[in-house]
Amino acid sequence: MSAPGPSHAPTPESEPRSSPEPGSNPGPDPESDPLGRERAHLAASRAALRAMREDAEALDIRDVTANWVNAAVLGAQIDERIKSLADLSHTPLFFGRLDYLHRVGADQAEGAEGERFYIGRRHVHDAAGDPMVVDWRAPVSQPFYRASRKDPLDVGLRRRFGYTGGELTAYEDEHLSDPAESEERTSKLLQAEIERPRVGPMRDIVATIQPEQDEIVRSGLSGSVCVQGGPGTGKTAVGLHRVAYLLYAHRERLARTGTLVIGPNKSFLHYIEQVLPALGELEVKQATVDDLVAPHAEVRGADGAGAAVIKGDARMAEVLRRALRSHVGVPTEPVVVVRGSRRWRVPAYELEEIVAELLARDIRYGAARDALPQRIAHAVLVRMEEAGEAPDDRVQDTVARAPAVKAAVKAVWPAVDPAKLVLRLLSDAEFLAEHAEGLLSADEQRTILWPRPPRSVRSAKWSAADAVLIDEAGDLVSRTHSLGHVVLDEAQDLSPMQYRAVGRRCTTGSATVLGDLAQGTTPWATASWAEALRHLGKPDAAVEELTAGFRVPRDVIAYASRLLPSISPGLAPVSSVRESPGSLSVRRVEPGAAVSEAVVSACAEALRHEGSTGLIAADARVPELAAALAAAGHAYLSPGEETTAQARLTLVPASLAKGLEYDYVVLDEPAAVVEGEPDERTGLRRLYVALTRAVSGLTIVHRDPLPPALGQPGLHPGPGRPSGVSPVAGGA
Template identity: 30%
Template structure:
């Protein structure tokens, strides 16, 4: 049925025009209010510069600016659905339109568009036609849902209308999912499914852990959850109190449009190393340029080196390693205070017992550097109290010498006068020196308590004996892997949790942050130590952790079992473990192949992904000669471009494979091909060559895997995870090429074999 043939088209078109007119009017009012708020803010800055009045005006201006921004977004697509709901006790249904941002008629104070995060919006996300209910602030609201109408509006133009039942809703979803991919992740407010909605609206308190299949919308759901929490807890939560940790700067750029589309900005979005750089300040080391993962992937790397890397990485992520670092820091703490205390000219300033009580008890909440500074205060007070007596002693000594001189030289003579002058000059010099000594004494004495440099402390810890509870073999591997690099001034990402912990204990953090909720994407790549550090830094357990163990290509250092690894970190409240099993990204045919690979190397508790019923071409397998690979890839890419696909990725196993592929494709295609590297911070779409680890989290119209031979994917768990990641990136097309014997993770009958 065409748009114009839908019986409700005239009615909905008229309502849309009325809505756009209302938004235009409200936008004008909001723009004027923003101007007034800005002028008031600037005037307050000029007059007072700071204080409560300035904070109030800044808050009012931000709120007005946000309201204006939301109206400008609403002008392009005011809403995406209409629900007709008859509340119990009423006789006729009320039509509610739901959109990305609420729109209020300021003249009548009537909600014209309901915000998707409002309780009533659950009628769309969770309600089926018939008797339904939703939870409002005043309690449970019951009634009958008689209509769910889905609409697509672009740039103020009505594009589609679906009166939903199961068939129509699937058709609408497939219409959205079937579109070509561009260079940014988009919001999904119009297609949020029930299992996704439950995660978005989970309570703020406590950790929510989401095991999500590839393409299940984990990242997007986590971002929508941030927008939801800020809406529900407005006035209590600020965007700057939300933290997103993502796997790479490239990925952060890829997801950068979602929150602004939802009317949210100023959320902190970093990688874990970027966060650590802010916490460590000048103590942030240079990171090693060589990713250990690529060494583990290199078939030519010695097996002993790979074993050391894996053991060292795993150890540094354990809570046992955290505990060993903490015990070492306590040893450093106890070693610094002088047992004999502090003395001045043979007199006790602070006894050893007093120093220990102040340093190890009264000042215990402070970092060691701060304790050193705080100890200057009692030292300064005590020596100030001693100053009078010390000066008096010098004056008495000078007076005694003068008296002796008078007795031994009774005659007043130039010689005696000169001697008397020397006595009093020496007294004055001694008093002056004493005052100077008293002035610098607190700092000089406290300097004995100066903690070691962060890196020096870490190196000393790793150079020591095997700590209690640590496997000696893993400790030896860590010494071999980490110490030479650290002594040369370079650290691995796995060293950062320990370095942050040491900096916090010794000096305090370079930047303190008020974080009320933390989102970790690709959480399976984080270790228990990292999670514990984040919990400690935030001072709360309000987390959203999303990941997929099937994509755990960094399992050698990360999480291998959600419950076992996270229950030891989060205990009060215990984590809520939720699942997203439906995959919305790839076609049934692509997900069937990826699931086959995953099943051949399963992880504990694995649940197979269930693709949305969207069919497409079956994945194809081509056997080619190595010298013909570049030409074959280029020919396929050109065909895909001719078909209108906009994002096409050649996903290699590692960075070493990317280099020659990129050169060959540039030459064969005769046009620029982007090569994505770990240093890249901008994702532009188009045709690209990228390694599998870097492609994780991204999605493309089509993916070409350049070599699925046994030489590239011998069949280990890591090979299976890499291949699964690669195969679950495309929305529409997947092409695999083999230059030799096929990987044991694949079988020819899995494909439509060509060539």
């Protein structure tokens, strides 16, 4: 990480320059008050942004469109423009400044000779069109993230700004070309931004993007990228900022093809939904994998782990393909087309050749079915030409619609409903056995068969895995629409068939895959990114690993990393770059004492600190803890509900904790979290997720023994600890 050095100012060299005391007079000379000058530029920039918005609102399109359709489209575009120009009062308009050196040469940065640029979340220009704030995605902004003393990229000074409640209160300089500042130092403003308390939904990291993250963010649209990142490495934020960058660099193309962010659940999507709008991007859609396949079947049932694993296996794709192609029959009768007084005959053997040729092409079932009548009509036209007639394309289309041709197509290549195909496979043992031969064992077939077949598609209680199978069958019949770019987060938890479902949405586009193999908590979690990318249809995607942790404190991530040898051998642990070690407290409740009371007490302690608090517990223990919190008078939120200054405690089932973060986490009974999963390895991975949700402090409360891989922190208790508190790291 390239860290700024001290600013040259009549203030302590190691401290960023802050605002004067309230009520003081900074003086009229701007040279003696650089902070005042920066505030003035902020005020002028906000005024310019308001003017840009007012200009957009004042546009009159009544006489510039040809019809009402064009007027509606243009009106919608203007409305979106007005929304994008909103000035968010608590979101800094700019967060940095670049002063380029006066240097002439072929390697000069684009448009940068001796100029000064303020770097922010969006572009702002004055009445003359000159930039007052430059979008962080613009090429001229890239050195803000990449420049270092070893490679300054023509930057003489990089300035970072500090804000409090939307007000500019401090700045910090790094003179990249000054030999006196050769020593690398940690930026206090950068560190403060990284460690700022988390209240409310996830926010952007545009002011703190690191060079290794920026390389991923700015990678091209044509290639797919897979980001392996441990807890707190910023992989989700990197993926979202990559979408924002691609929309900036390829806006017209992605406006036509579309973009999509796929998350693990609704709570997670709600948590991240404000990041892209804060960056000025309002049109990116968000969904879960279940949302993608929901139009095909209403999910009202659930599979056991065994059945879900088999249904999610990639072998099911071949089972479905075989079952679908089995509907194609062998022609046994000729086709006779009557036109006027003539009868034209296509013999059965020629029909069989046409069908065999279409099957050999292995095109989609529906496309082949649509092509078959045209092929038959073409054979008729060949006979017409041989007889001296001169038919044209209109005649061929007429023949293709002839009753005899339609009847032949219906008999040989019947229409197939994807849901009915899956229904038959899961309810007809003989049909399944015929098409799963050599793919699924007899035991596996029995596992996925319904014990009581439903009467119809409508009455079937489809599971989430069934819906994915129907989506696969639907794509075998007709091609799924492909988007320009898809971001897939928490990707380690997808089954091979789910990967295929996502891959169908970006066959002609690219993907950003985000995840952590150590956090795979489903029975079908992927074992390697190479395998996952193959199922996704992106085997050539570049795999990047982020190991620098910006969210989880040092002591907390070190403690959680004790589980890595058991859950993901060989995976590099996260190395926290935060200055604060955070707090880690492991509290053992004496036998016979109520764990819930100790948990409530720990929550009360956490709430005395600034920021959000998450109480994470095994799903089965949530009702008991909810009752204990209510009895103690503690109001709490559910995952997905936004924390505020008044409501800062969230009760989180362990199954929904992934991707969320809280300043302080109280973890109830780790053993219960592990035991709540179908096997120990999955349980330990679930525990790893729960342990790494804390941004400032983690308190573990337990009565049952901890998993052997964890043990105790191994430090001495802090002073003043009540009895029953096990060793504490980093303070309270």
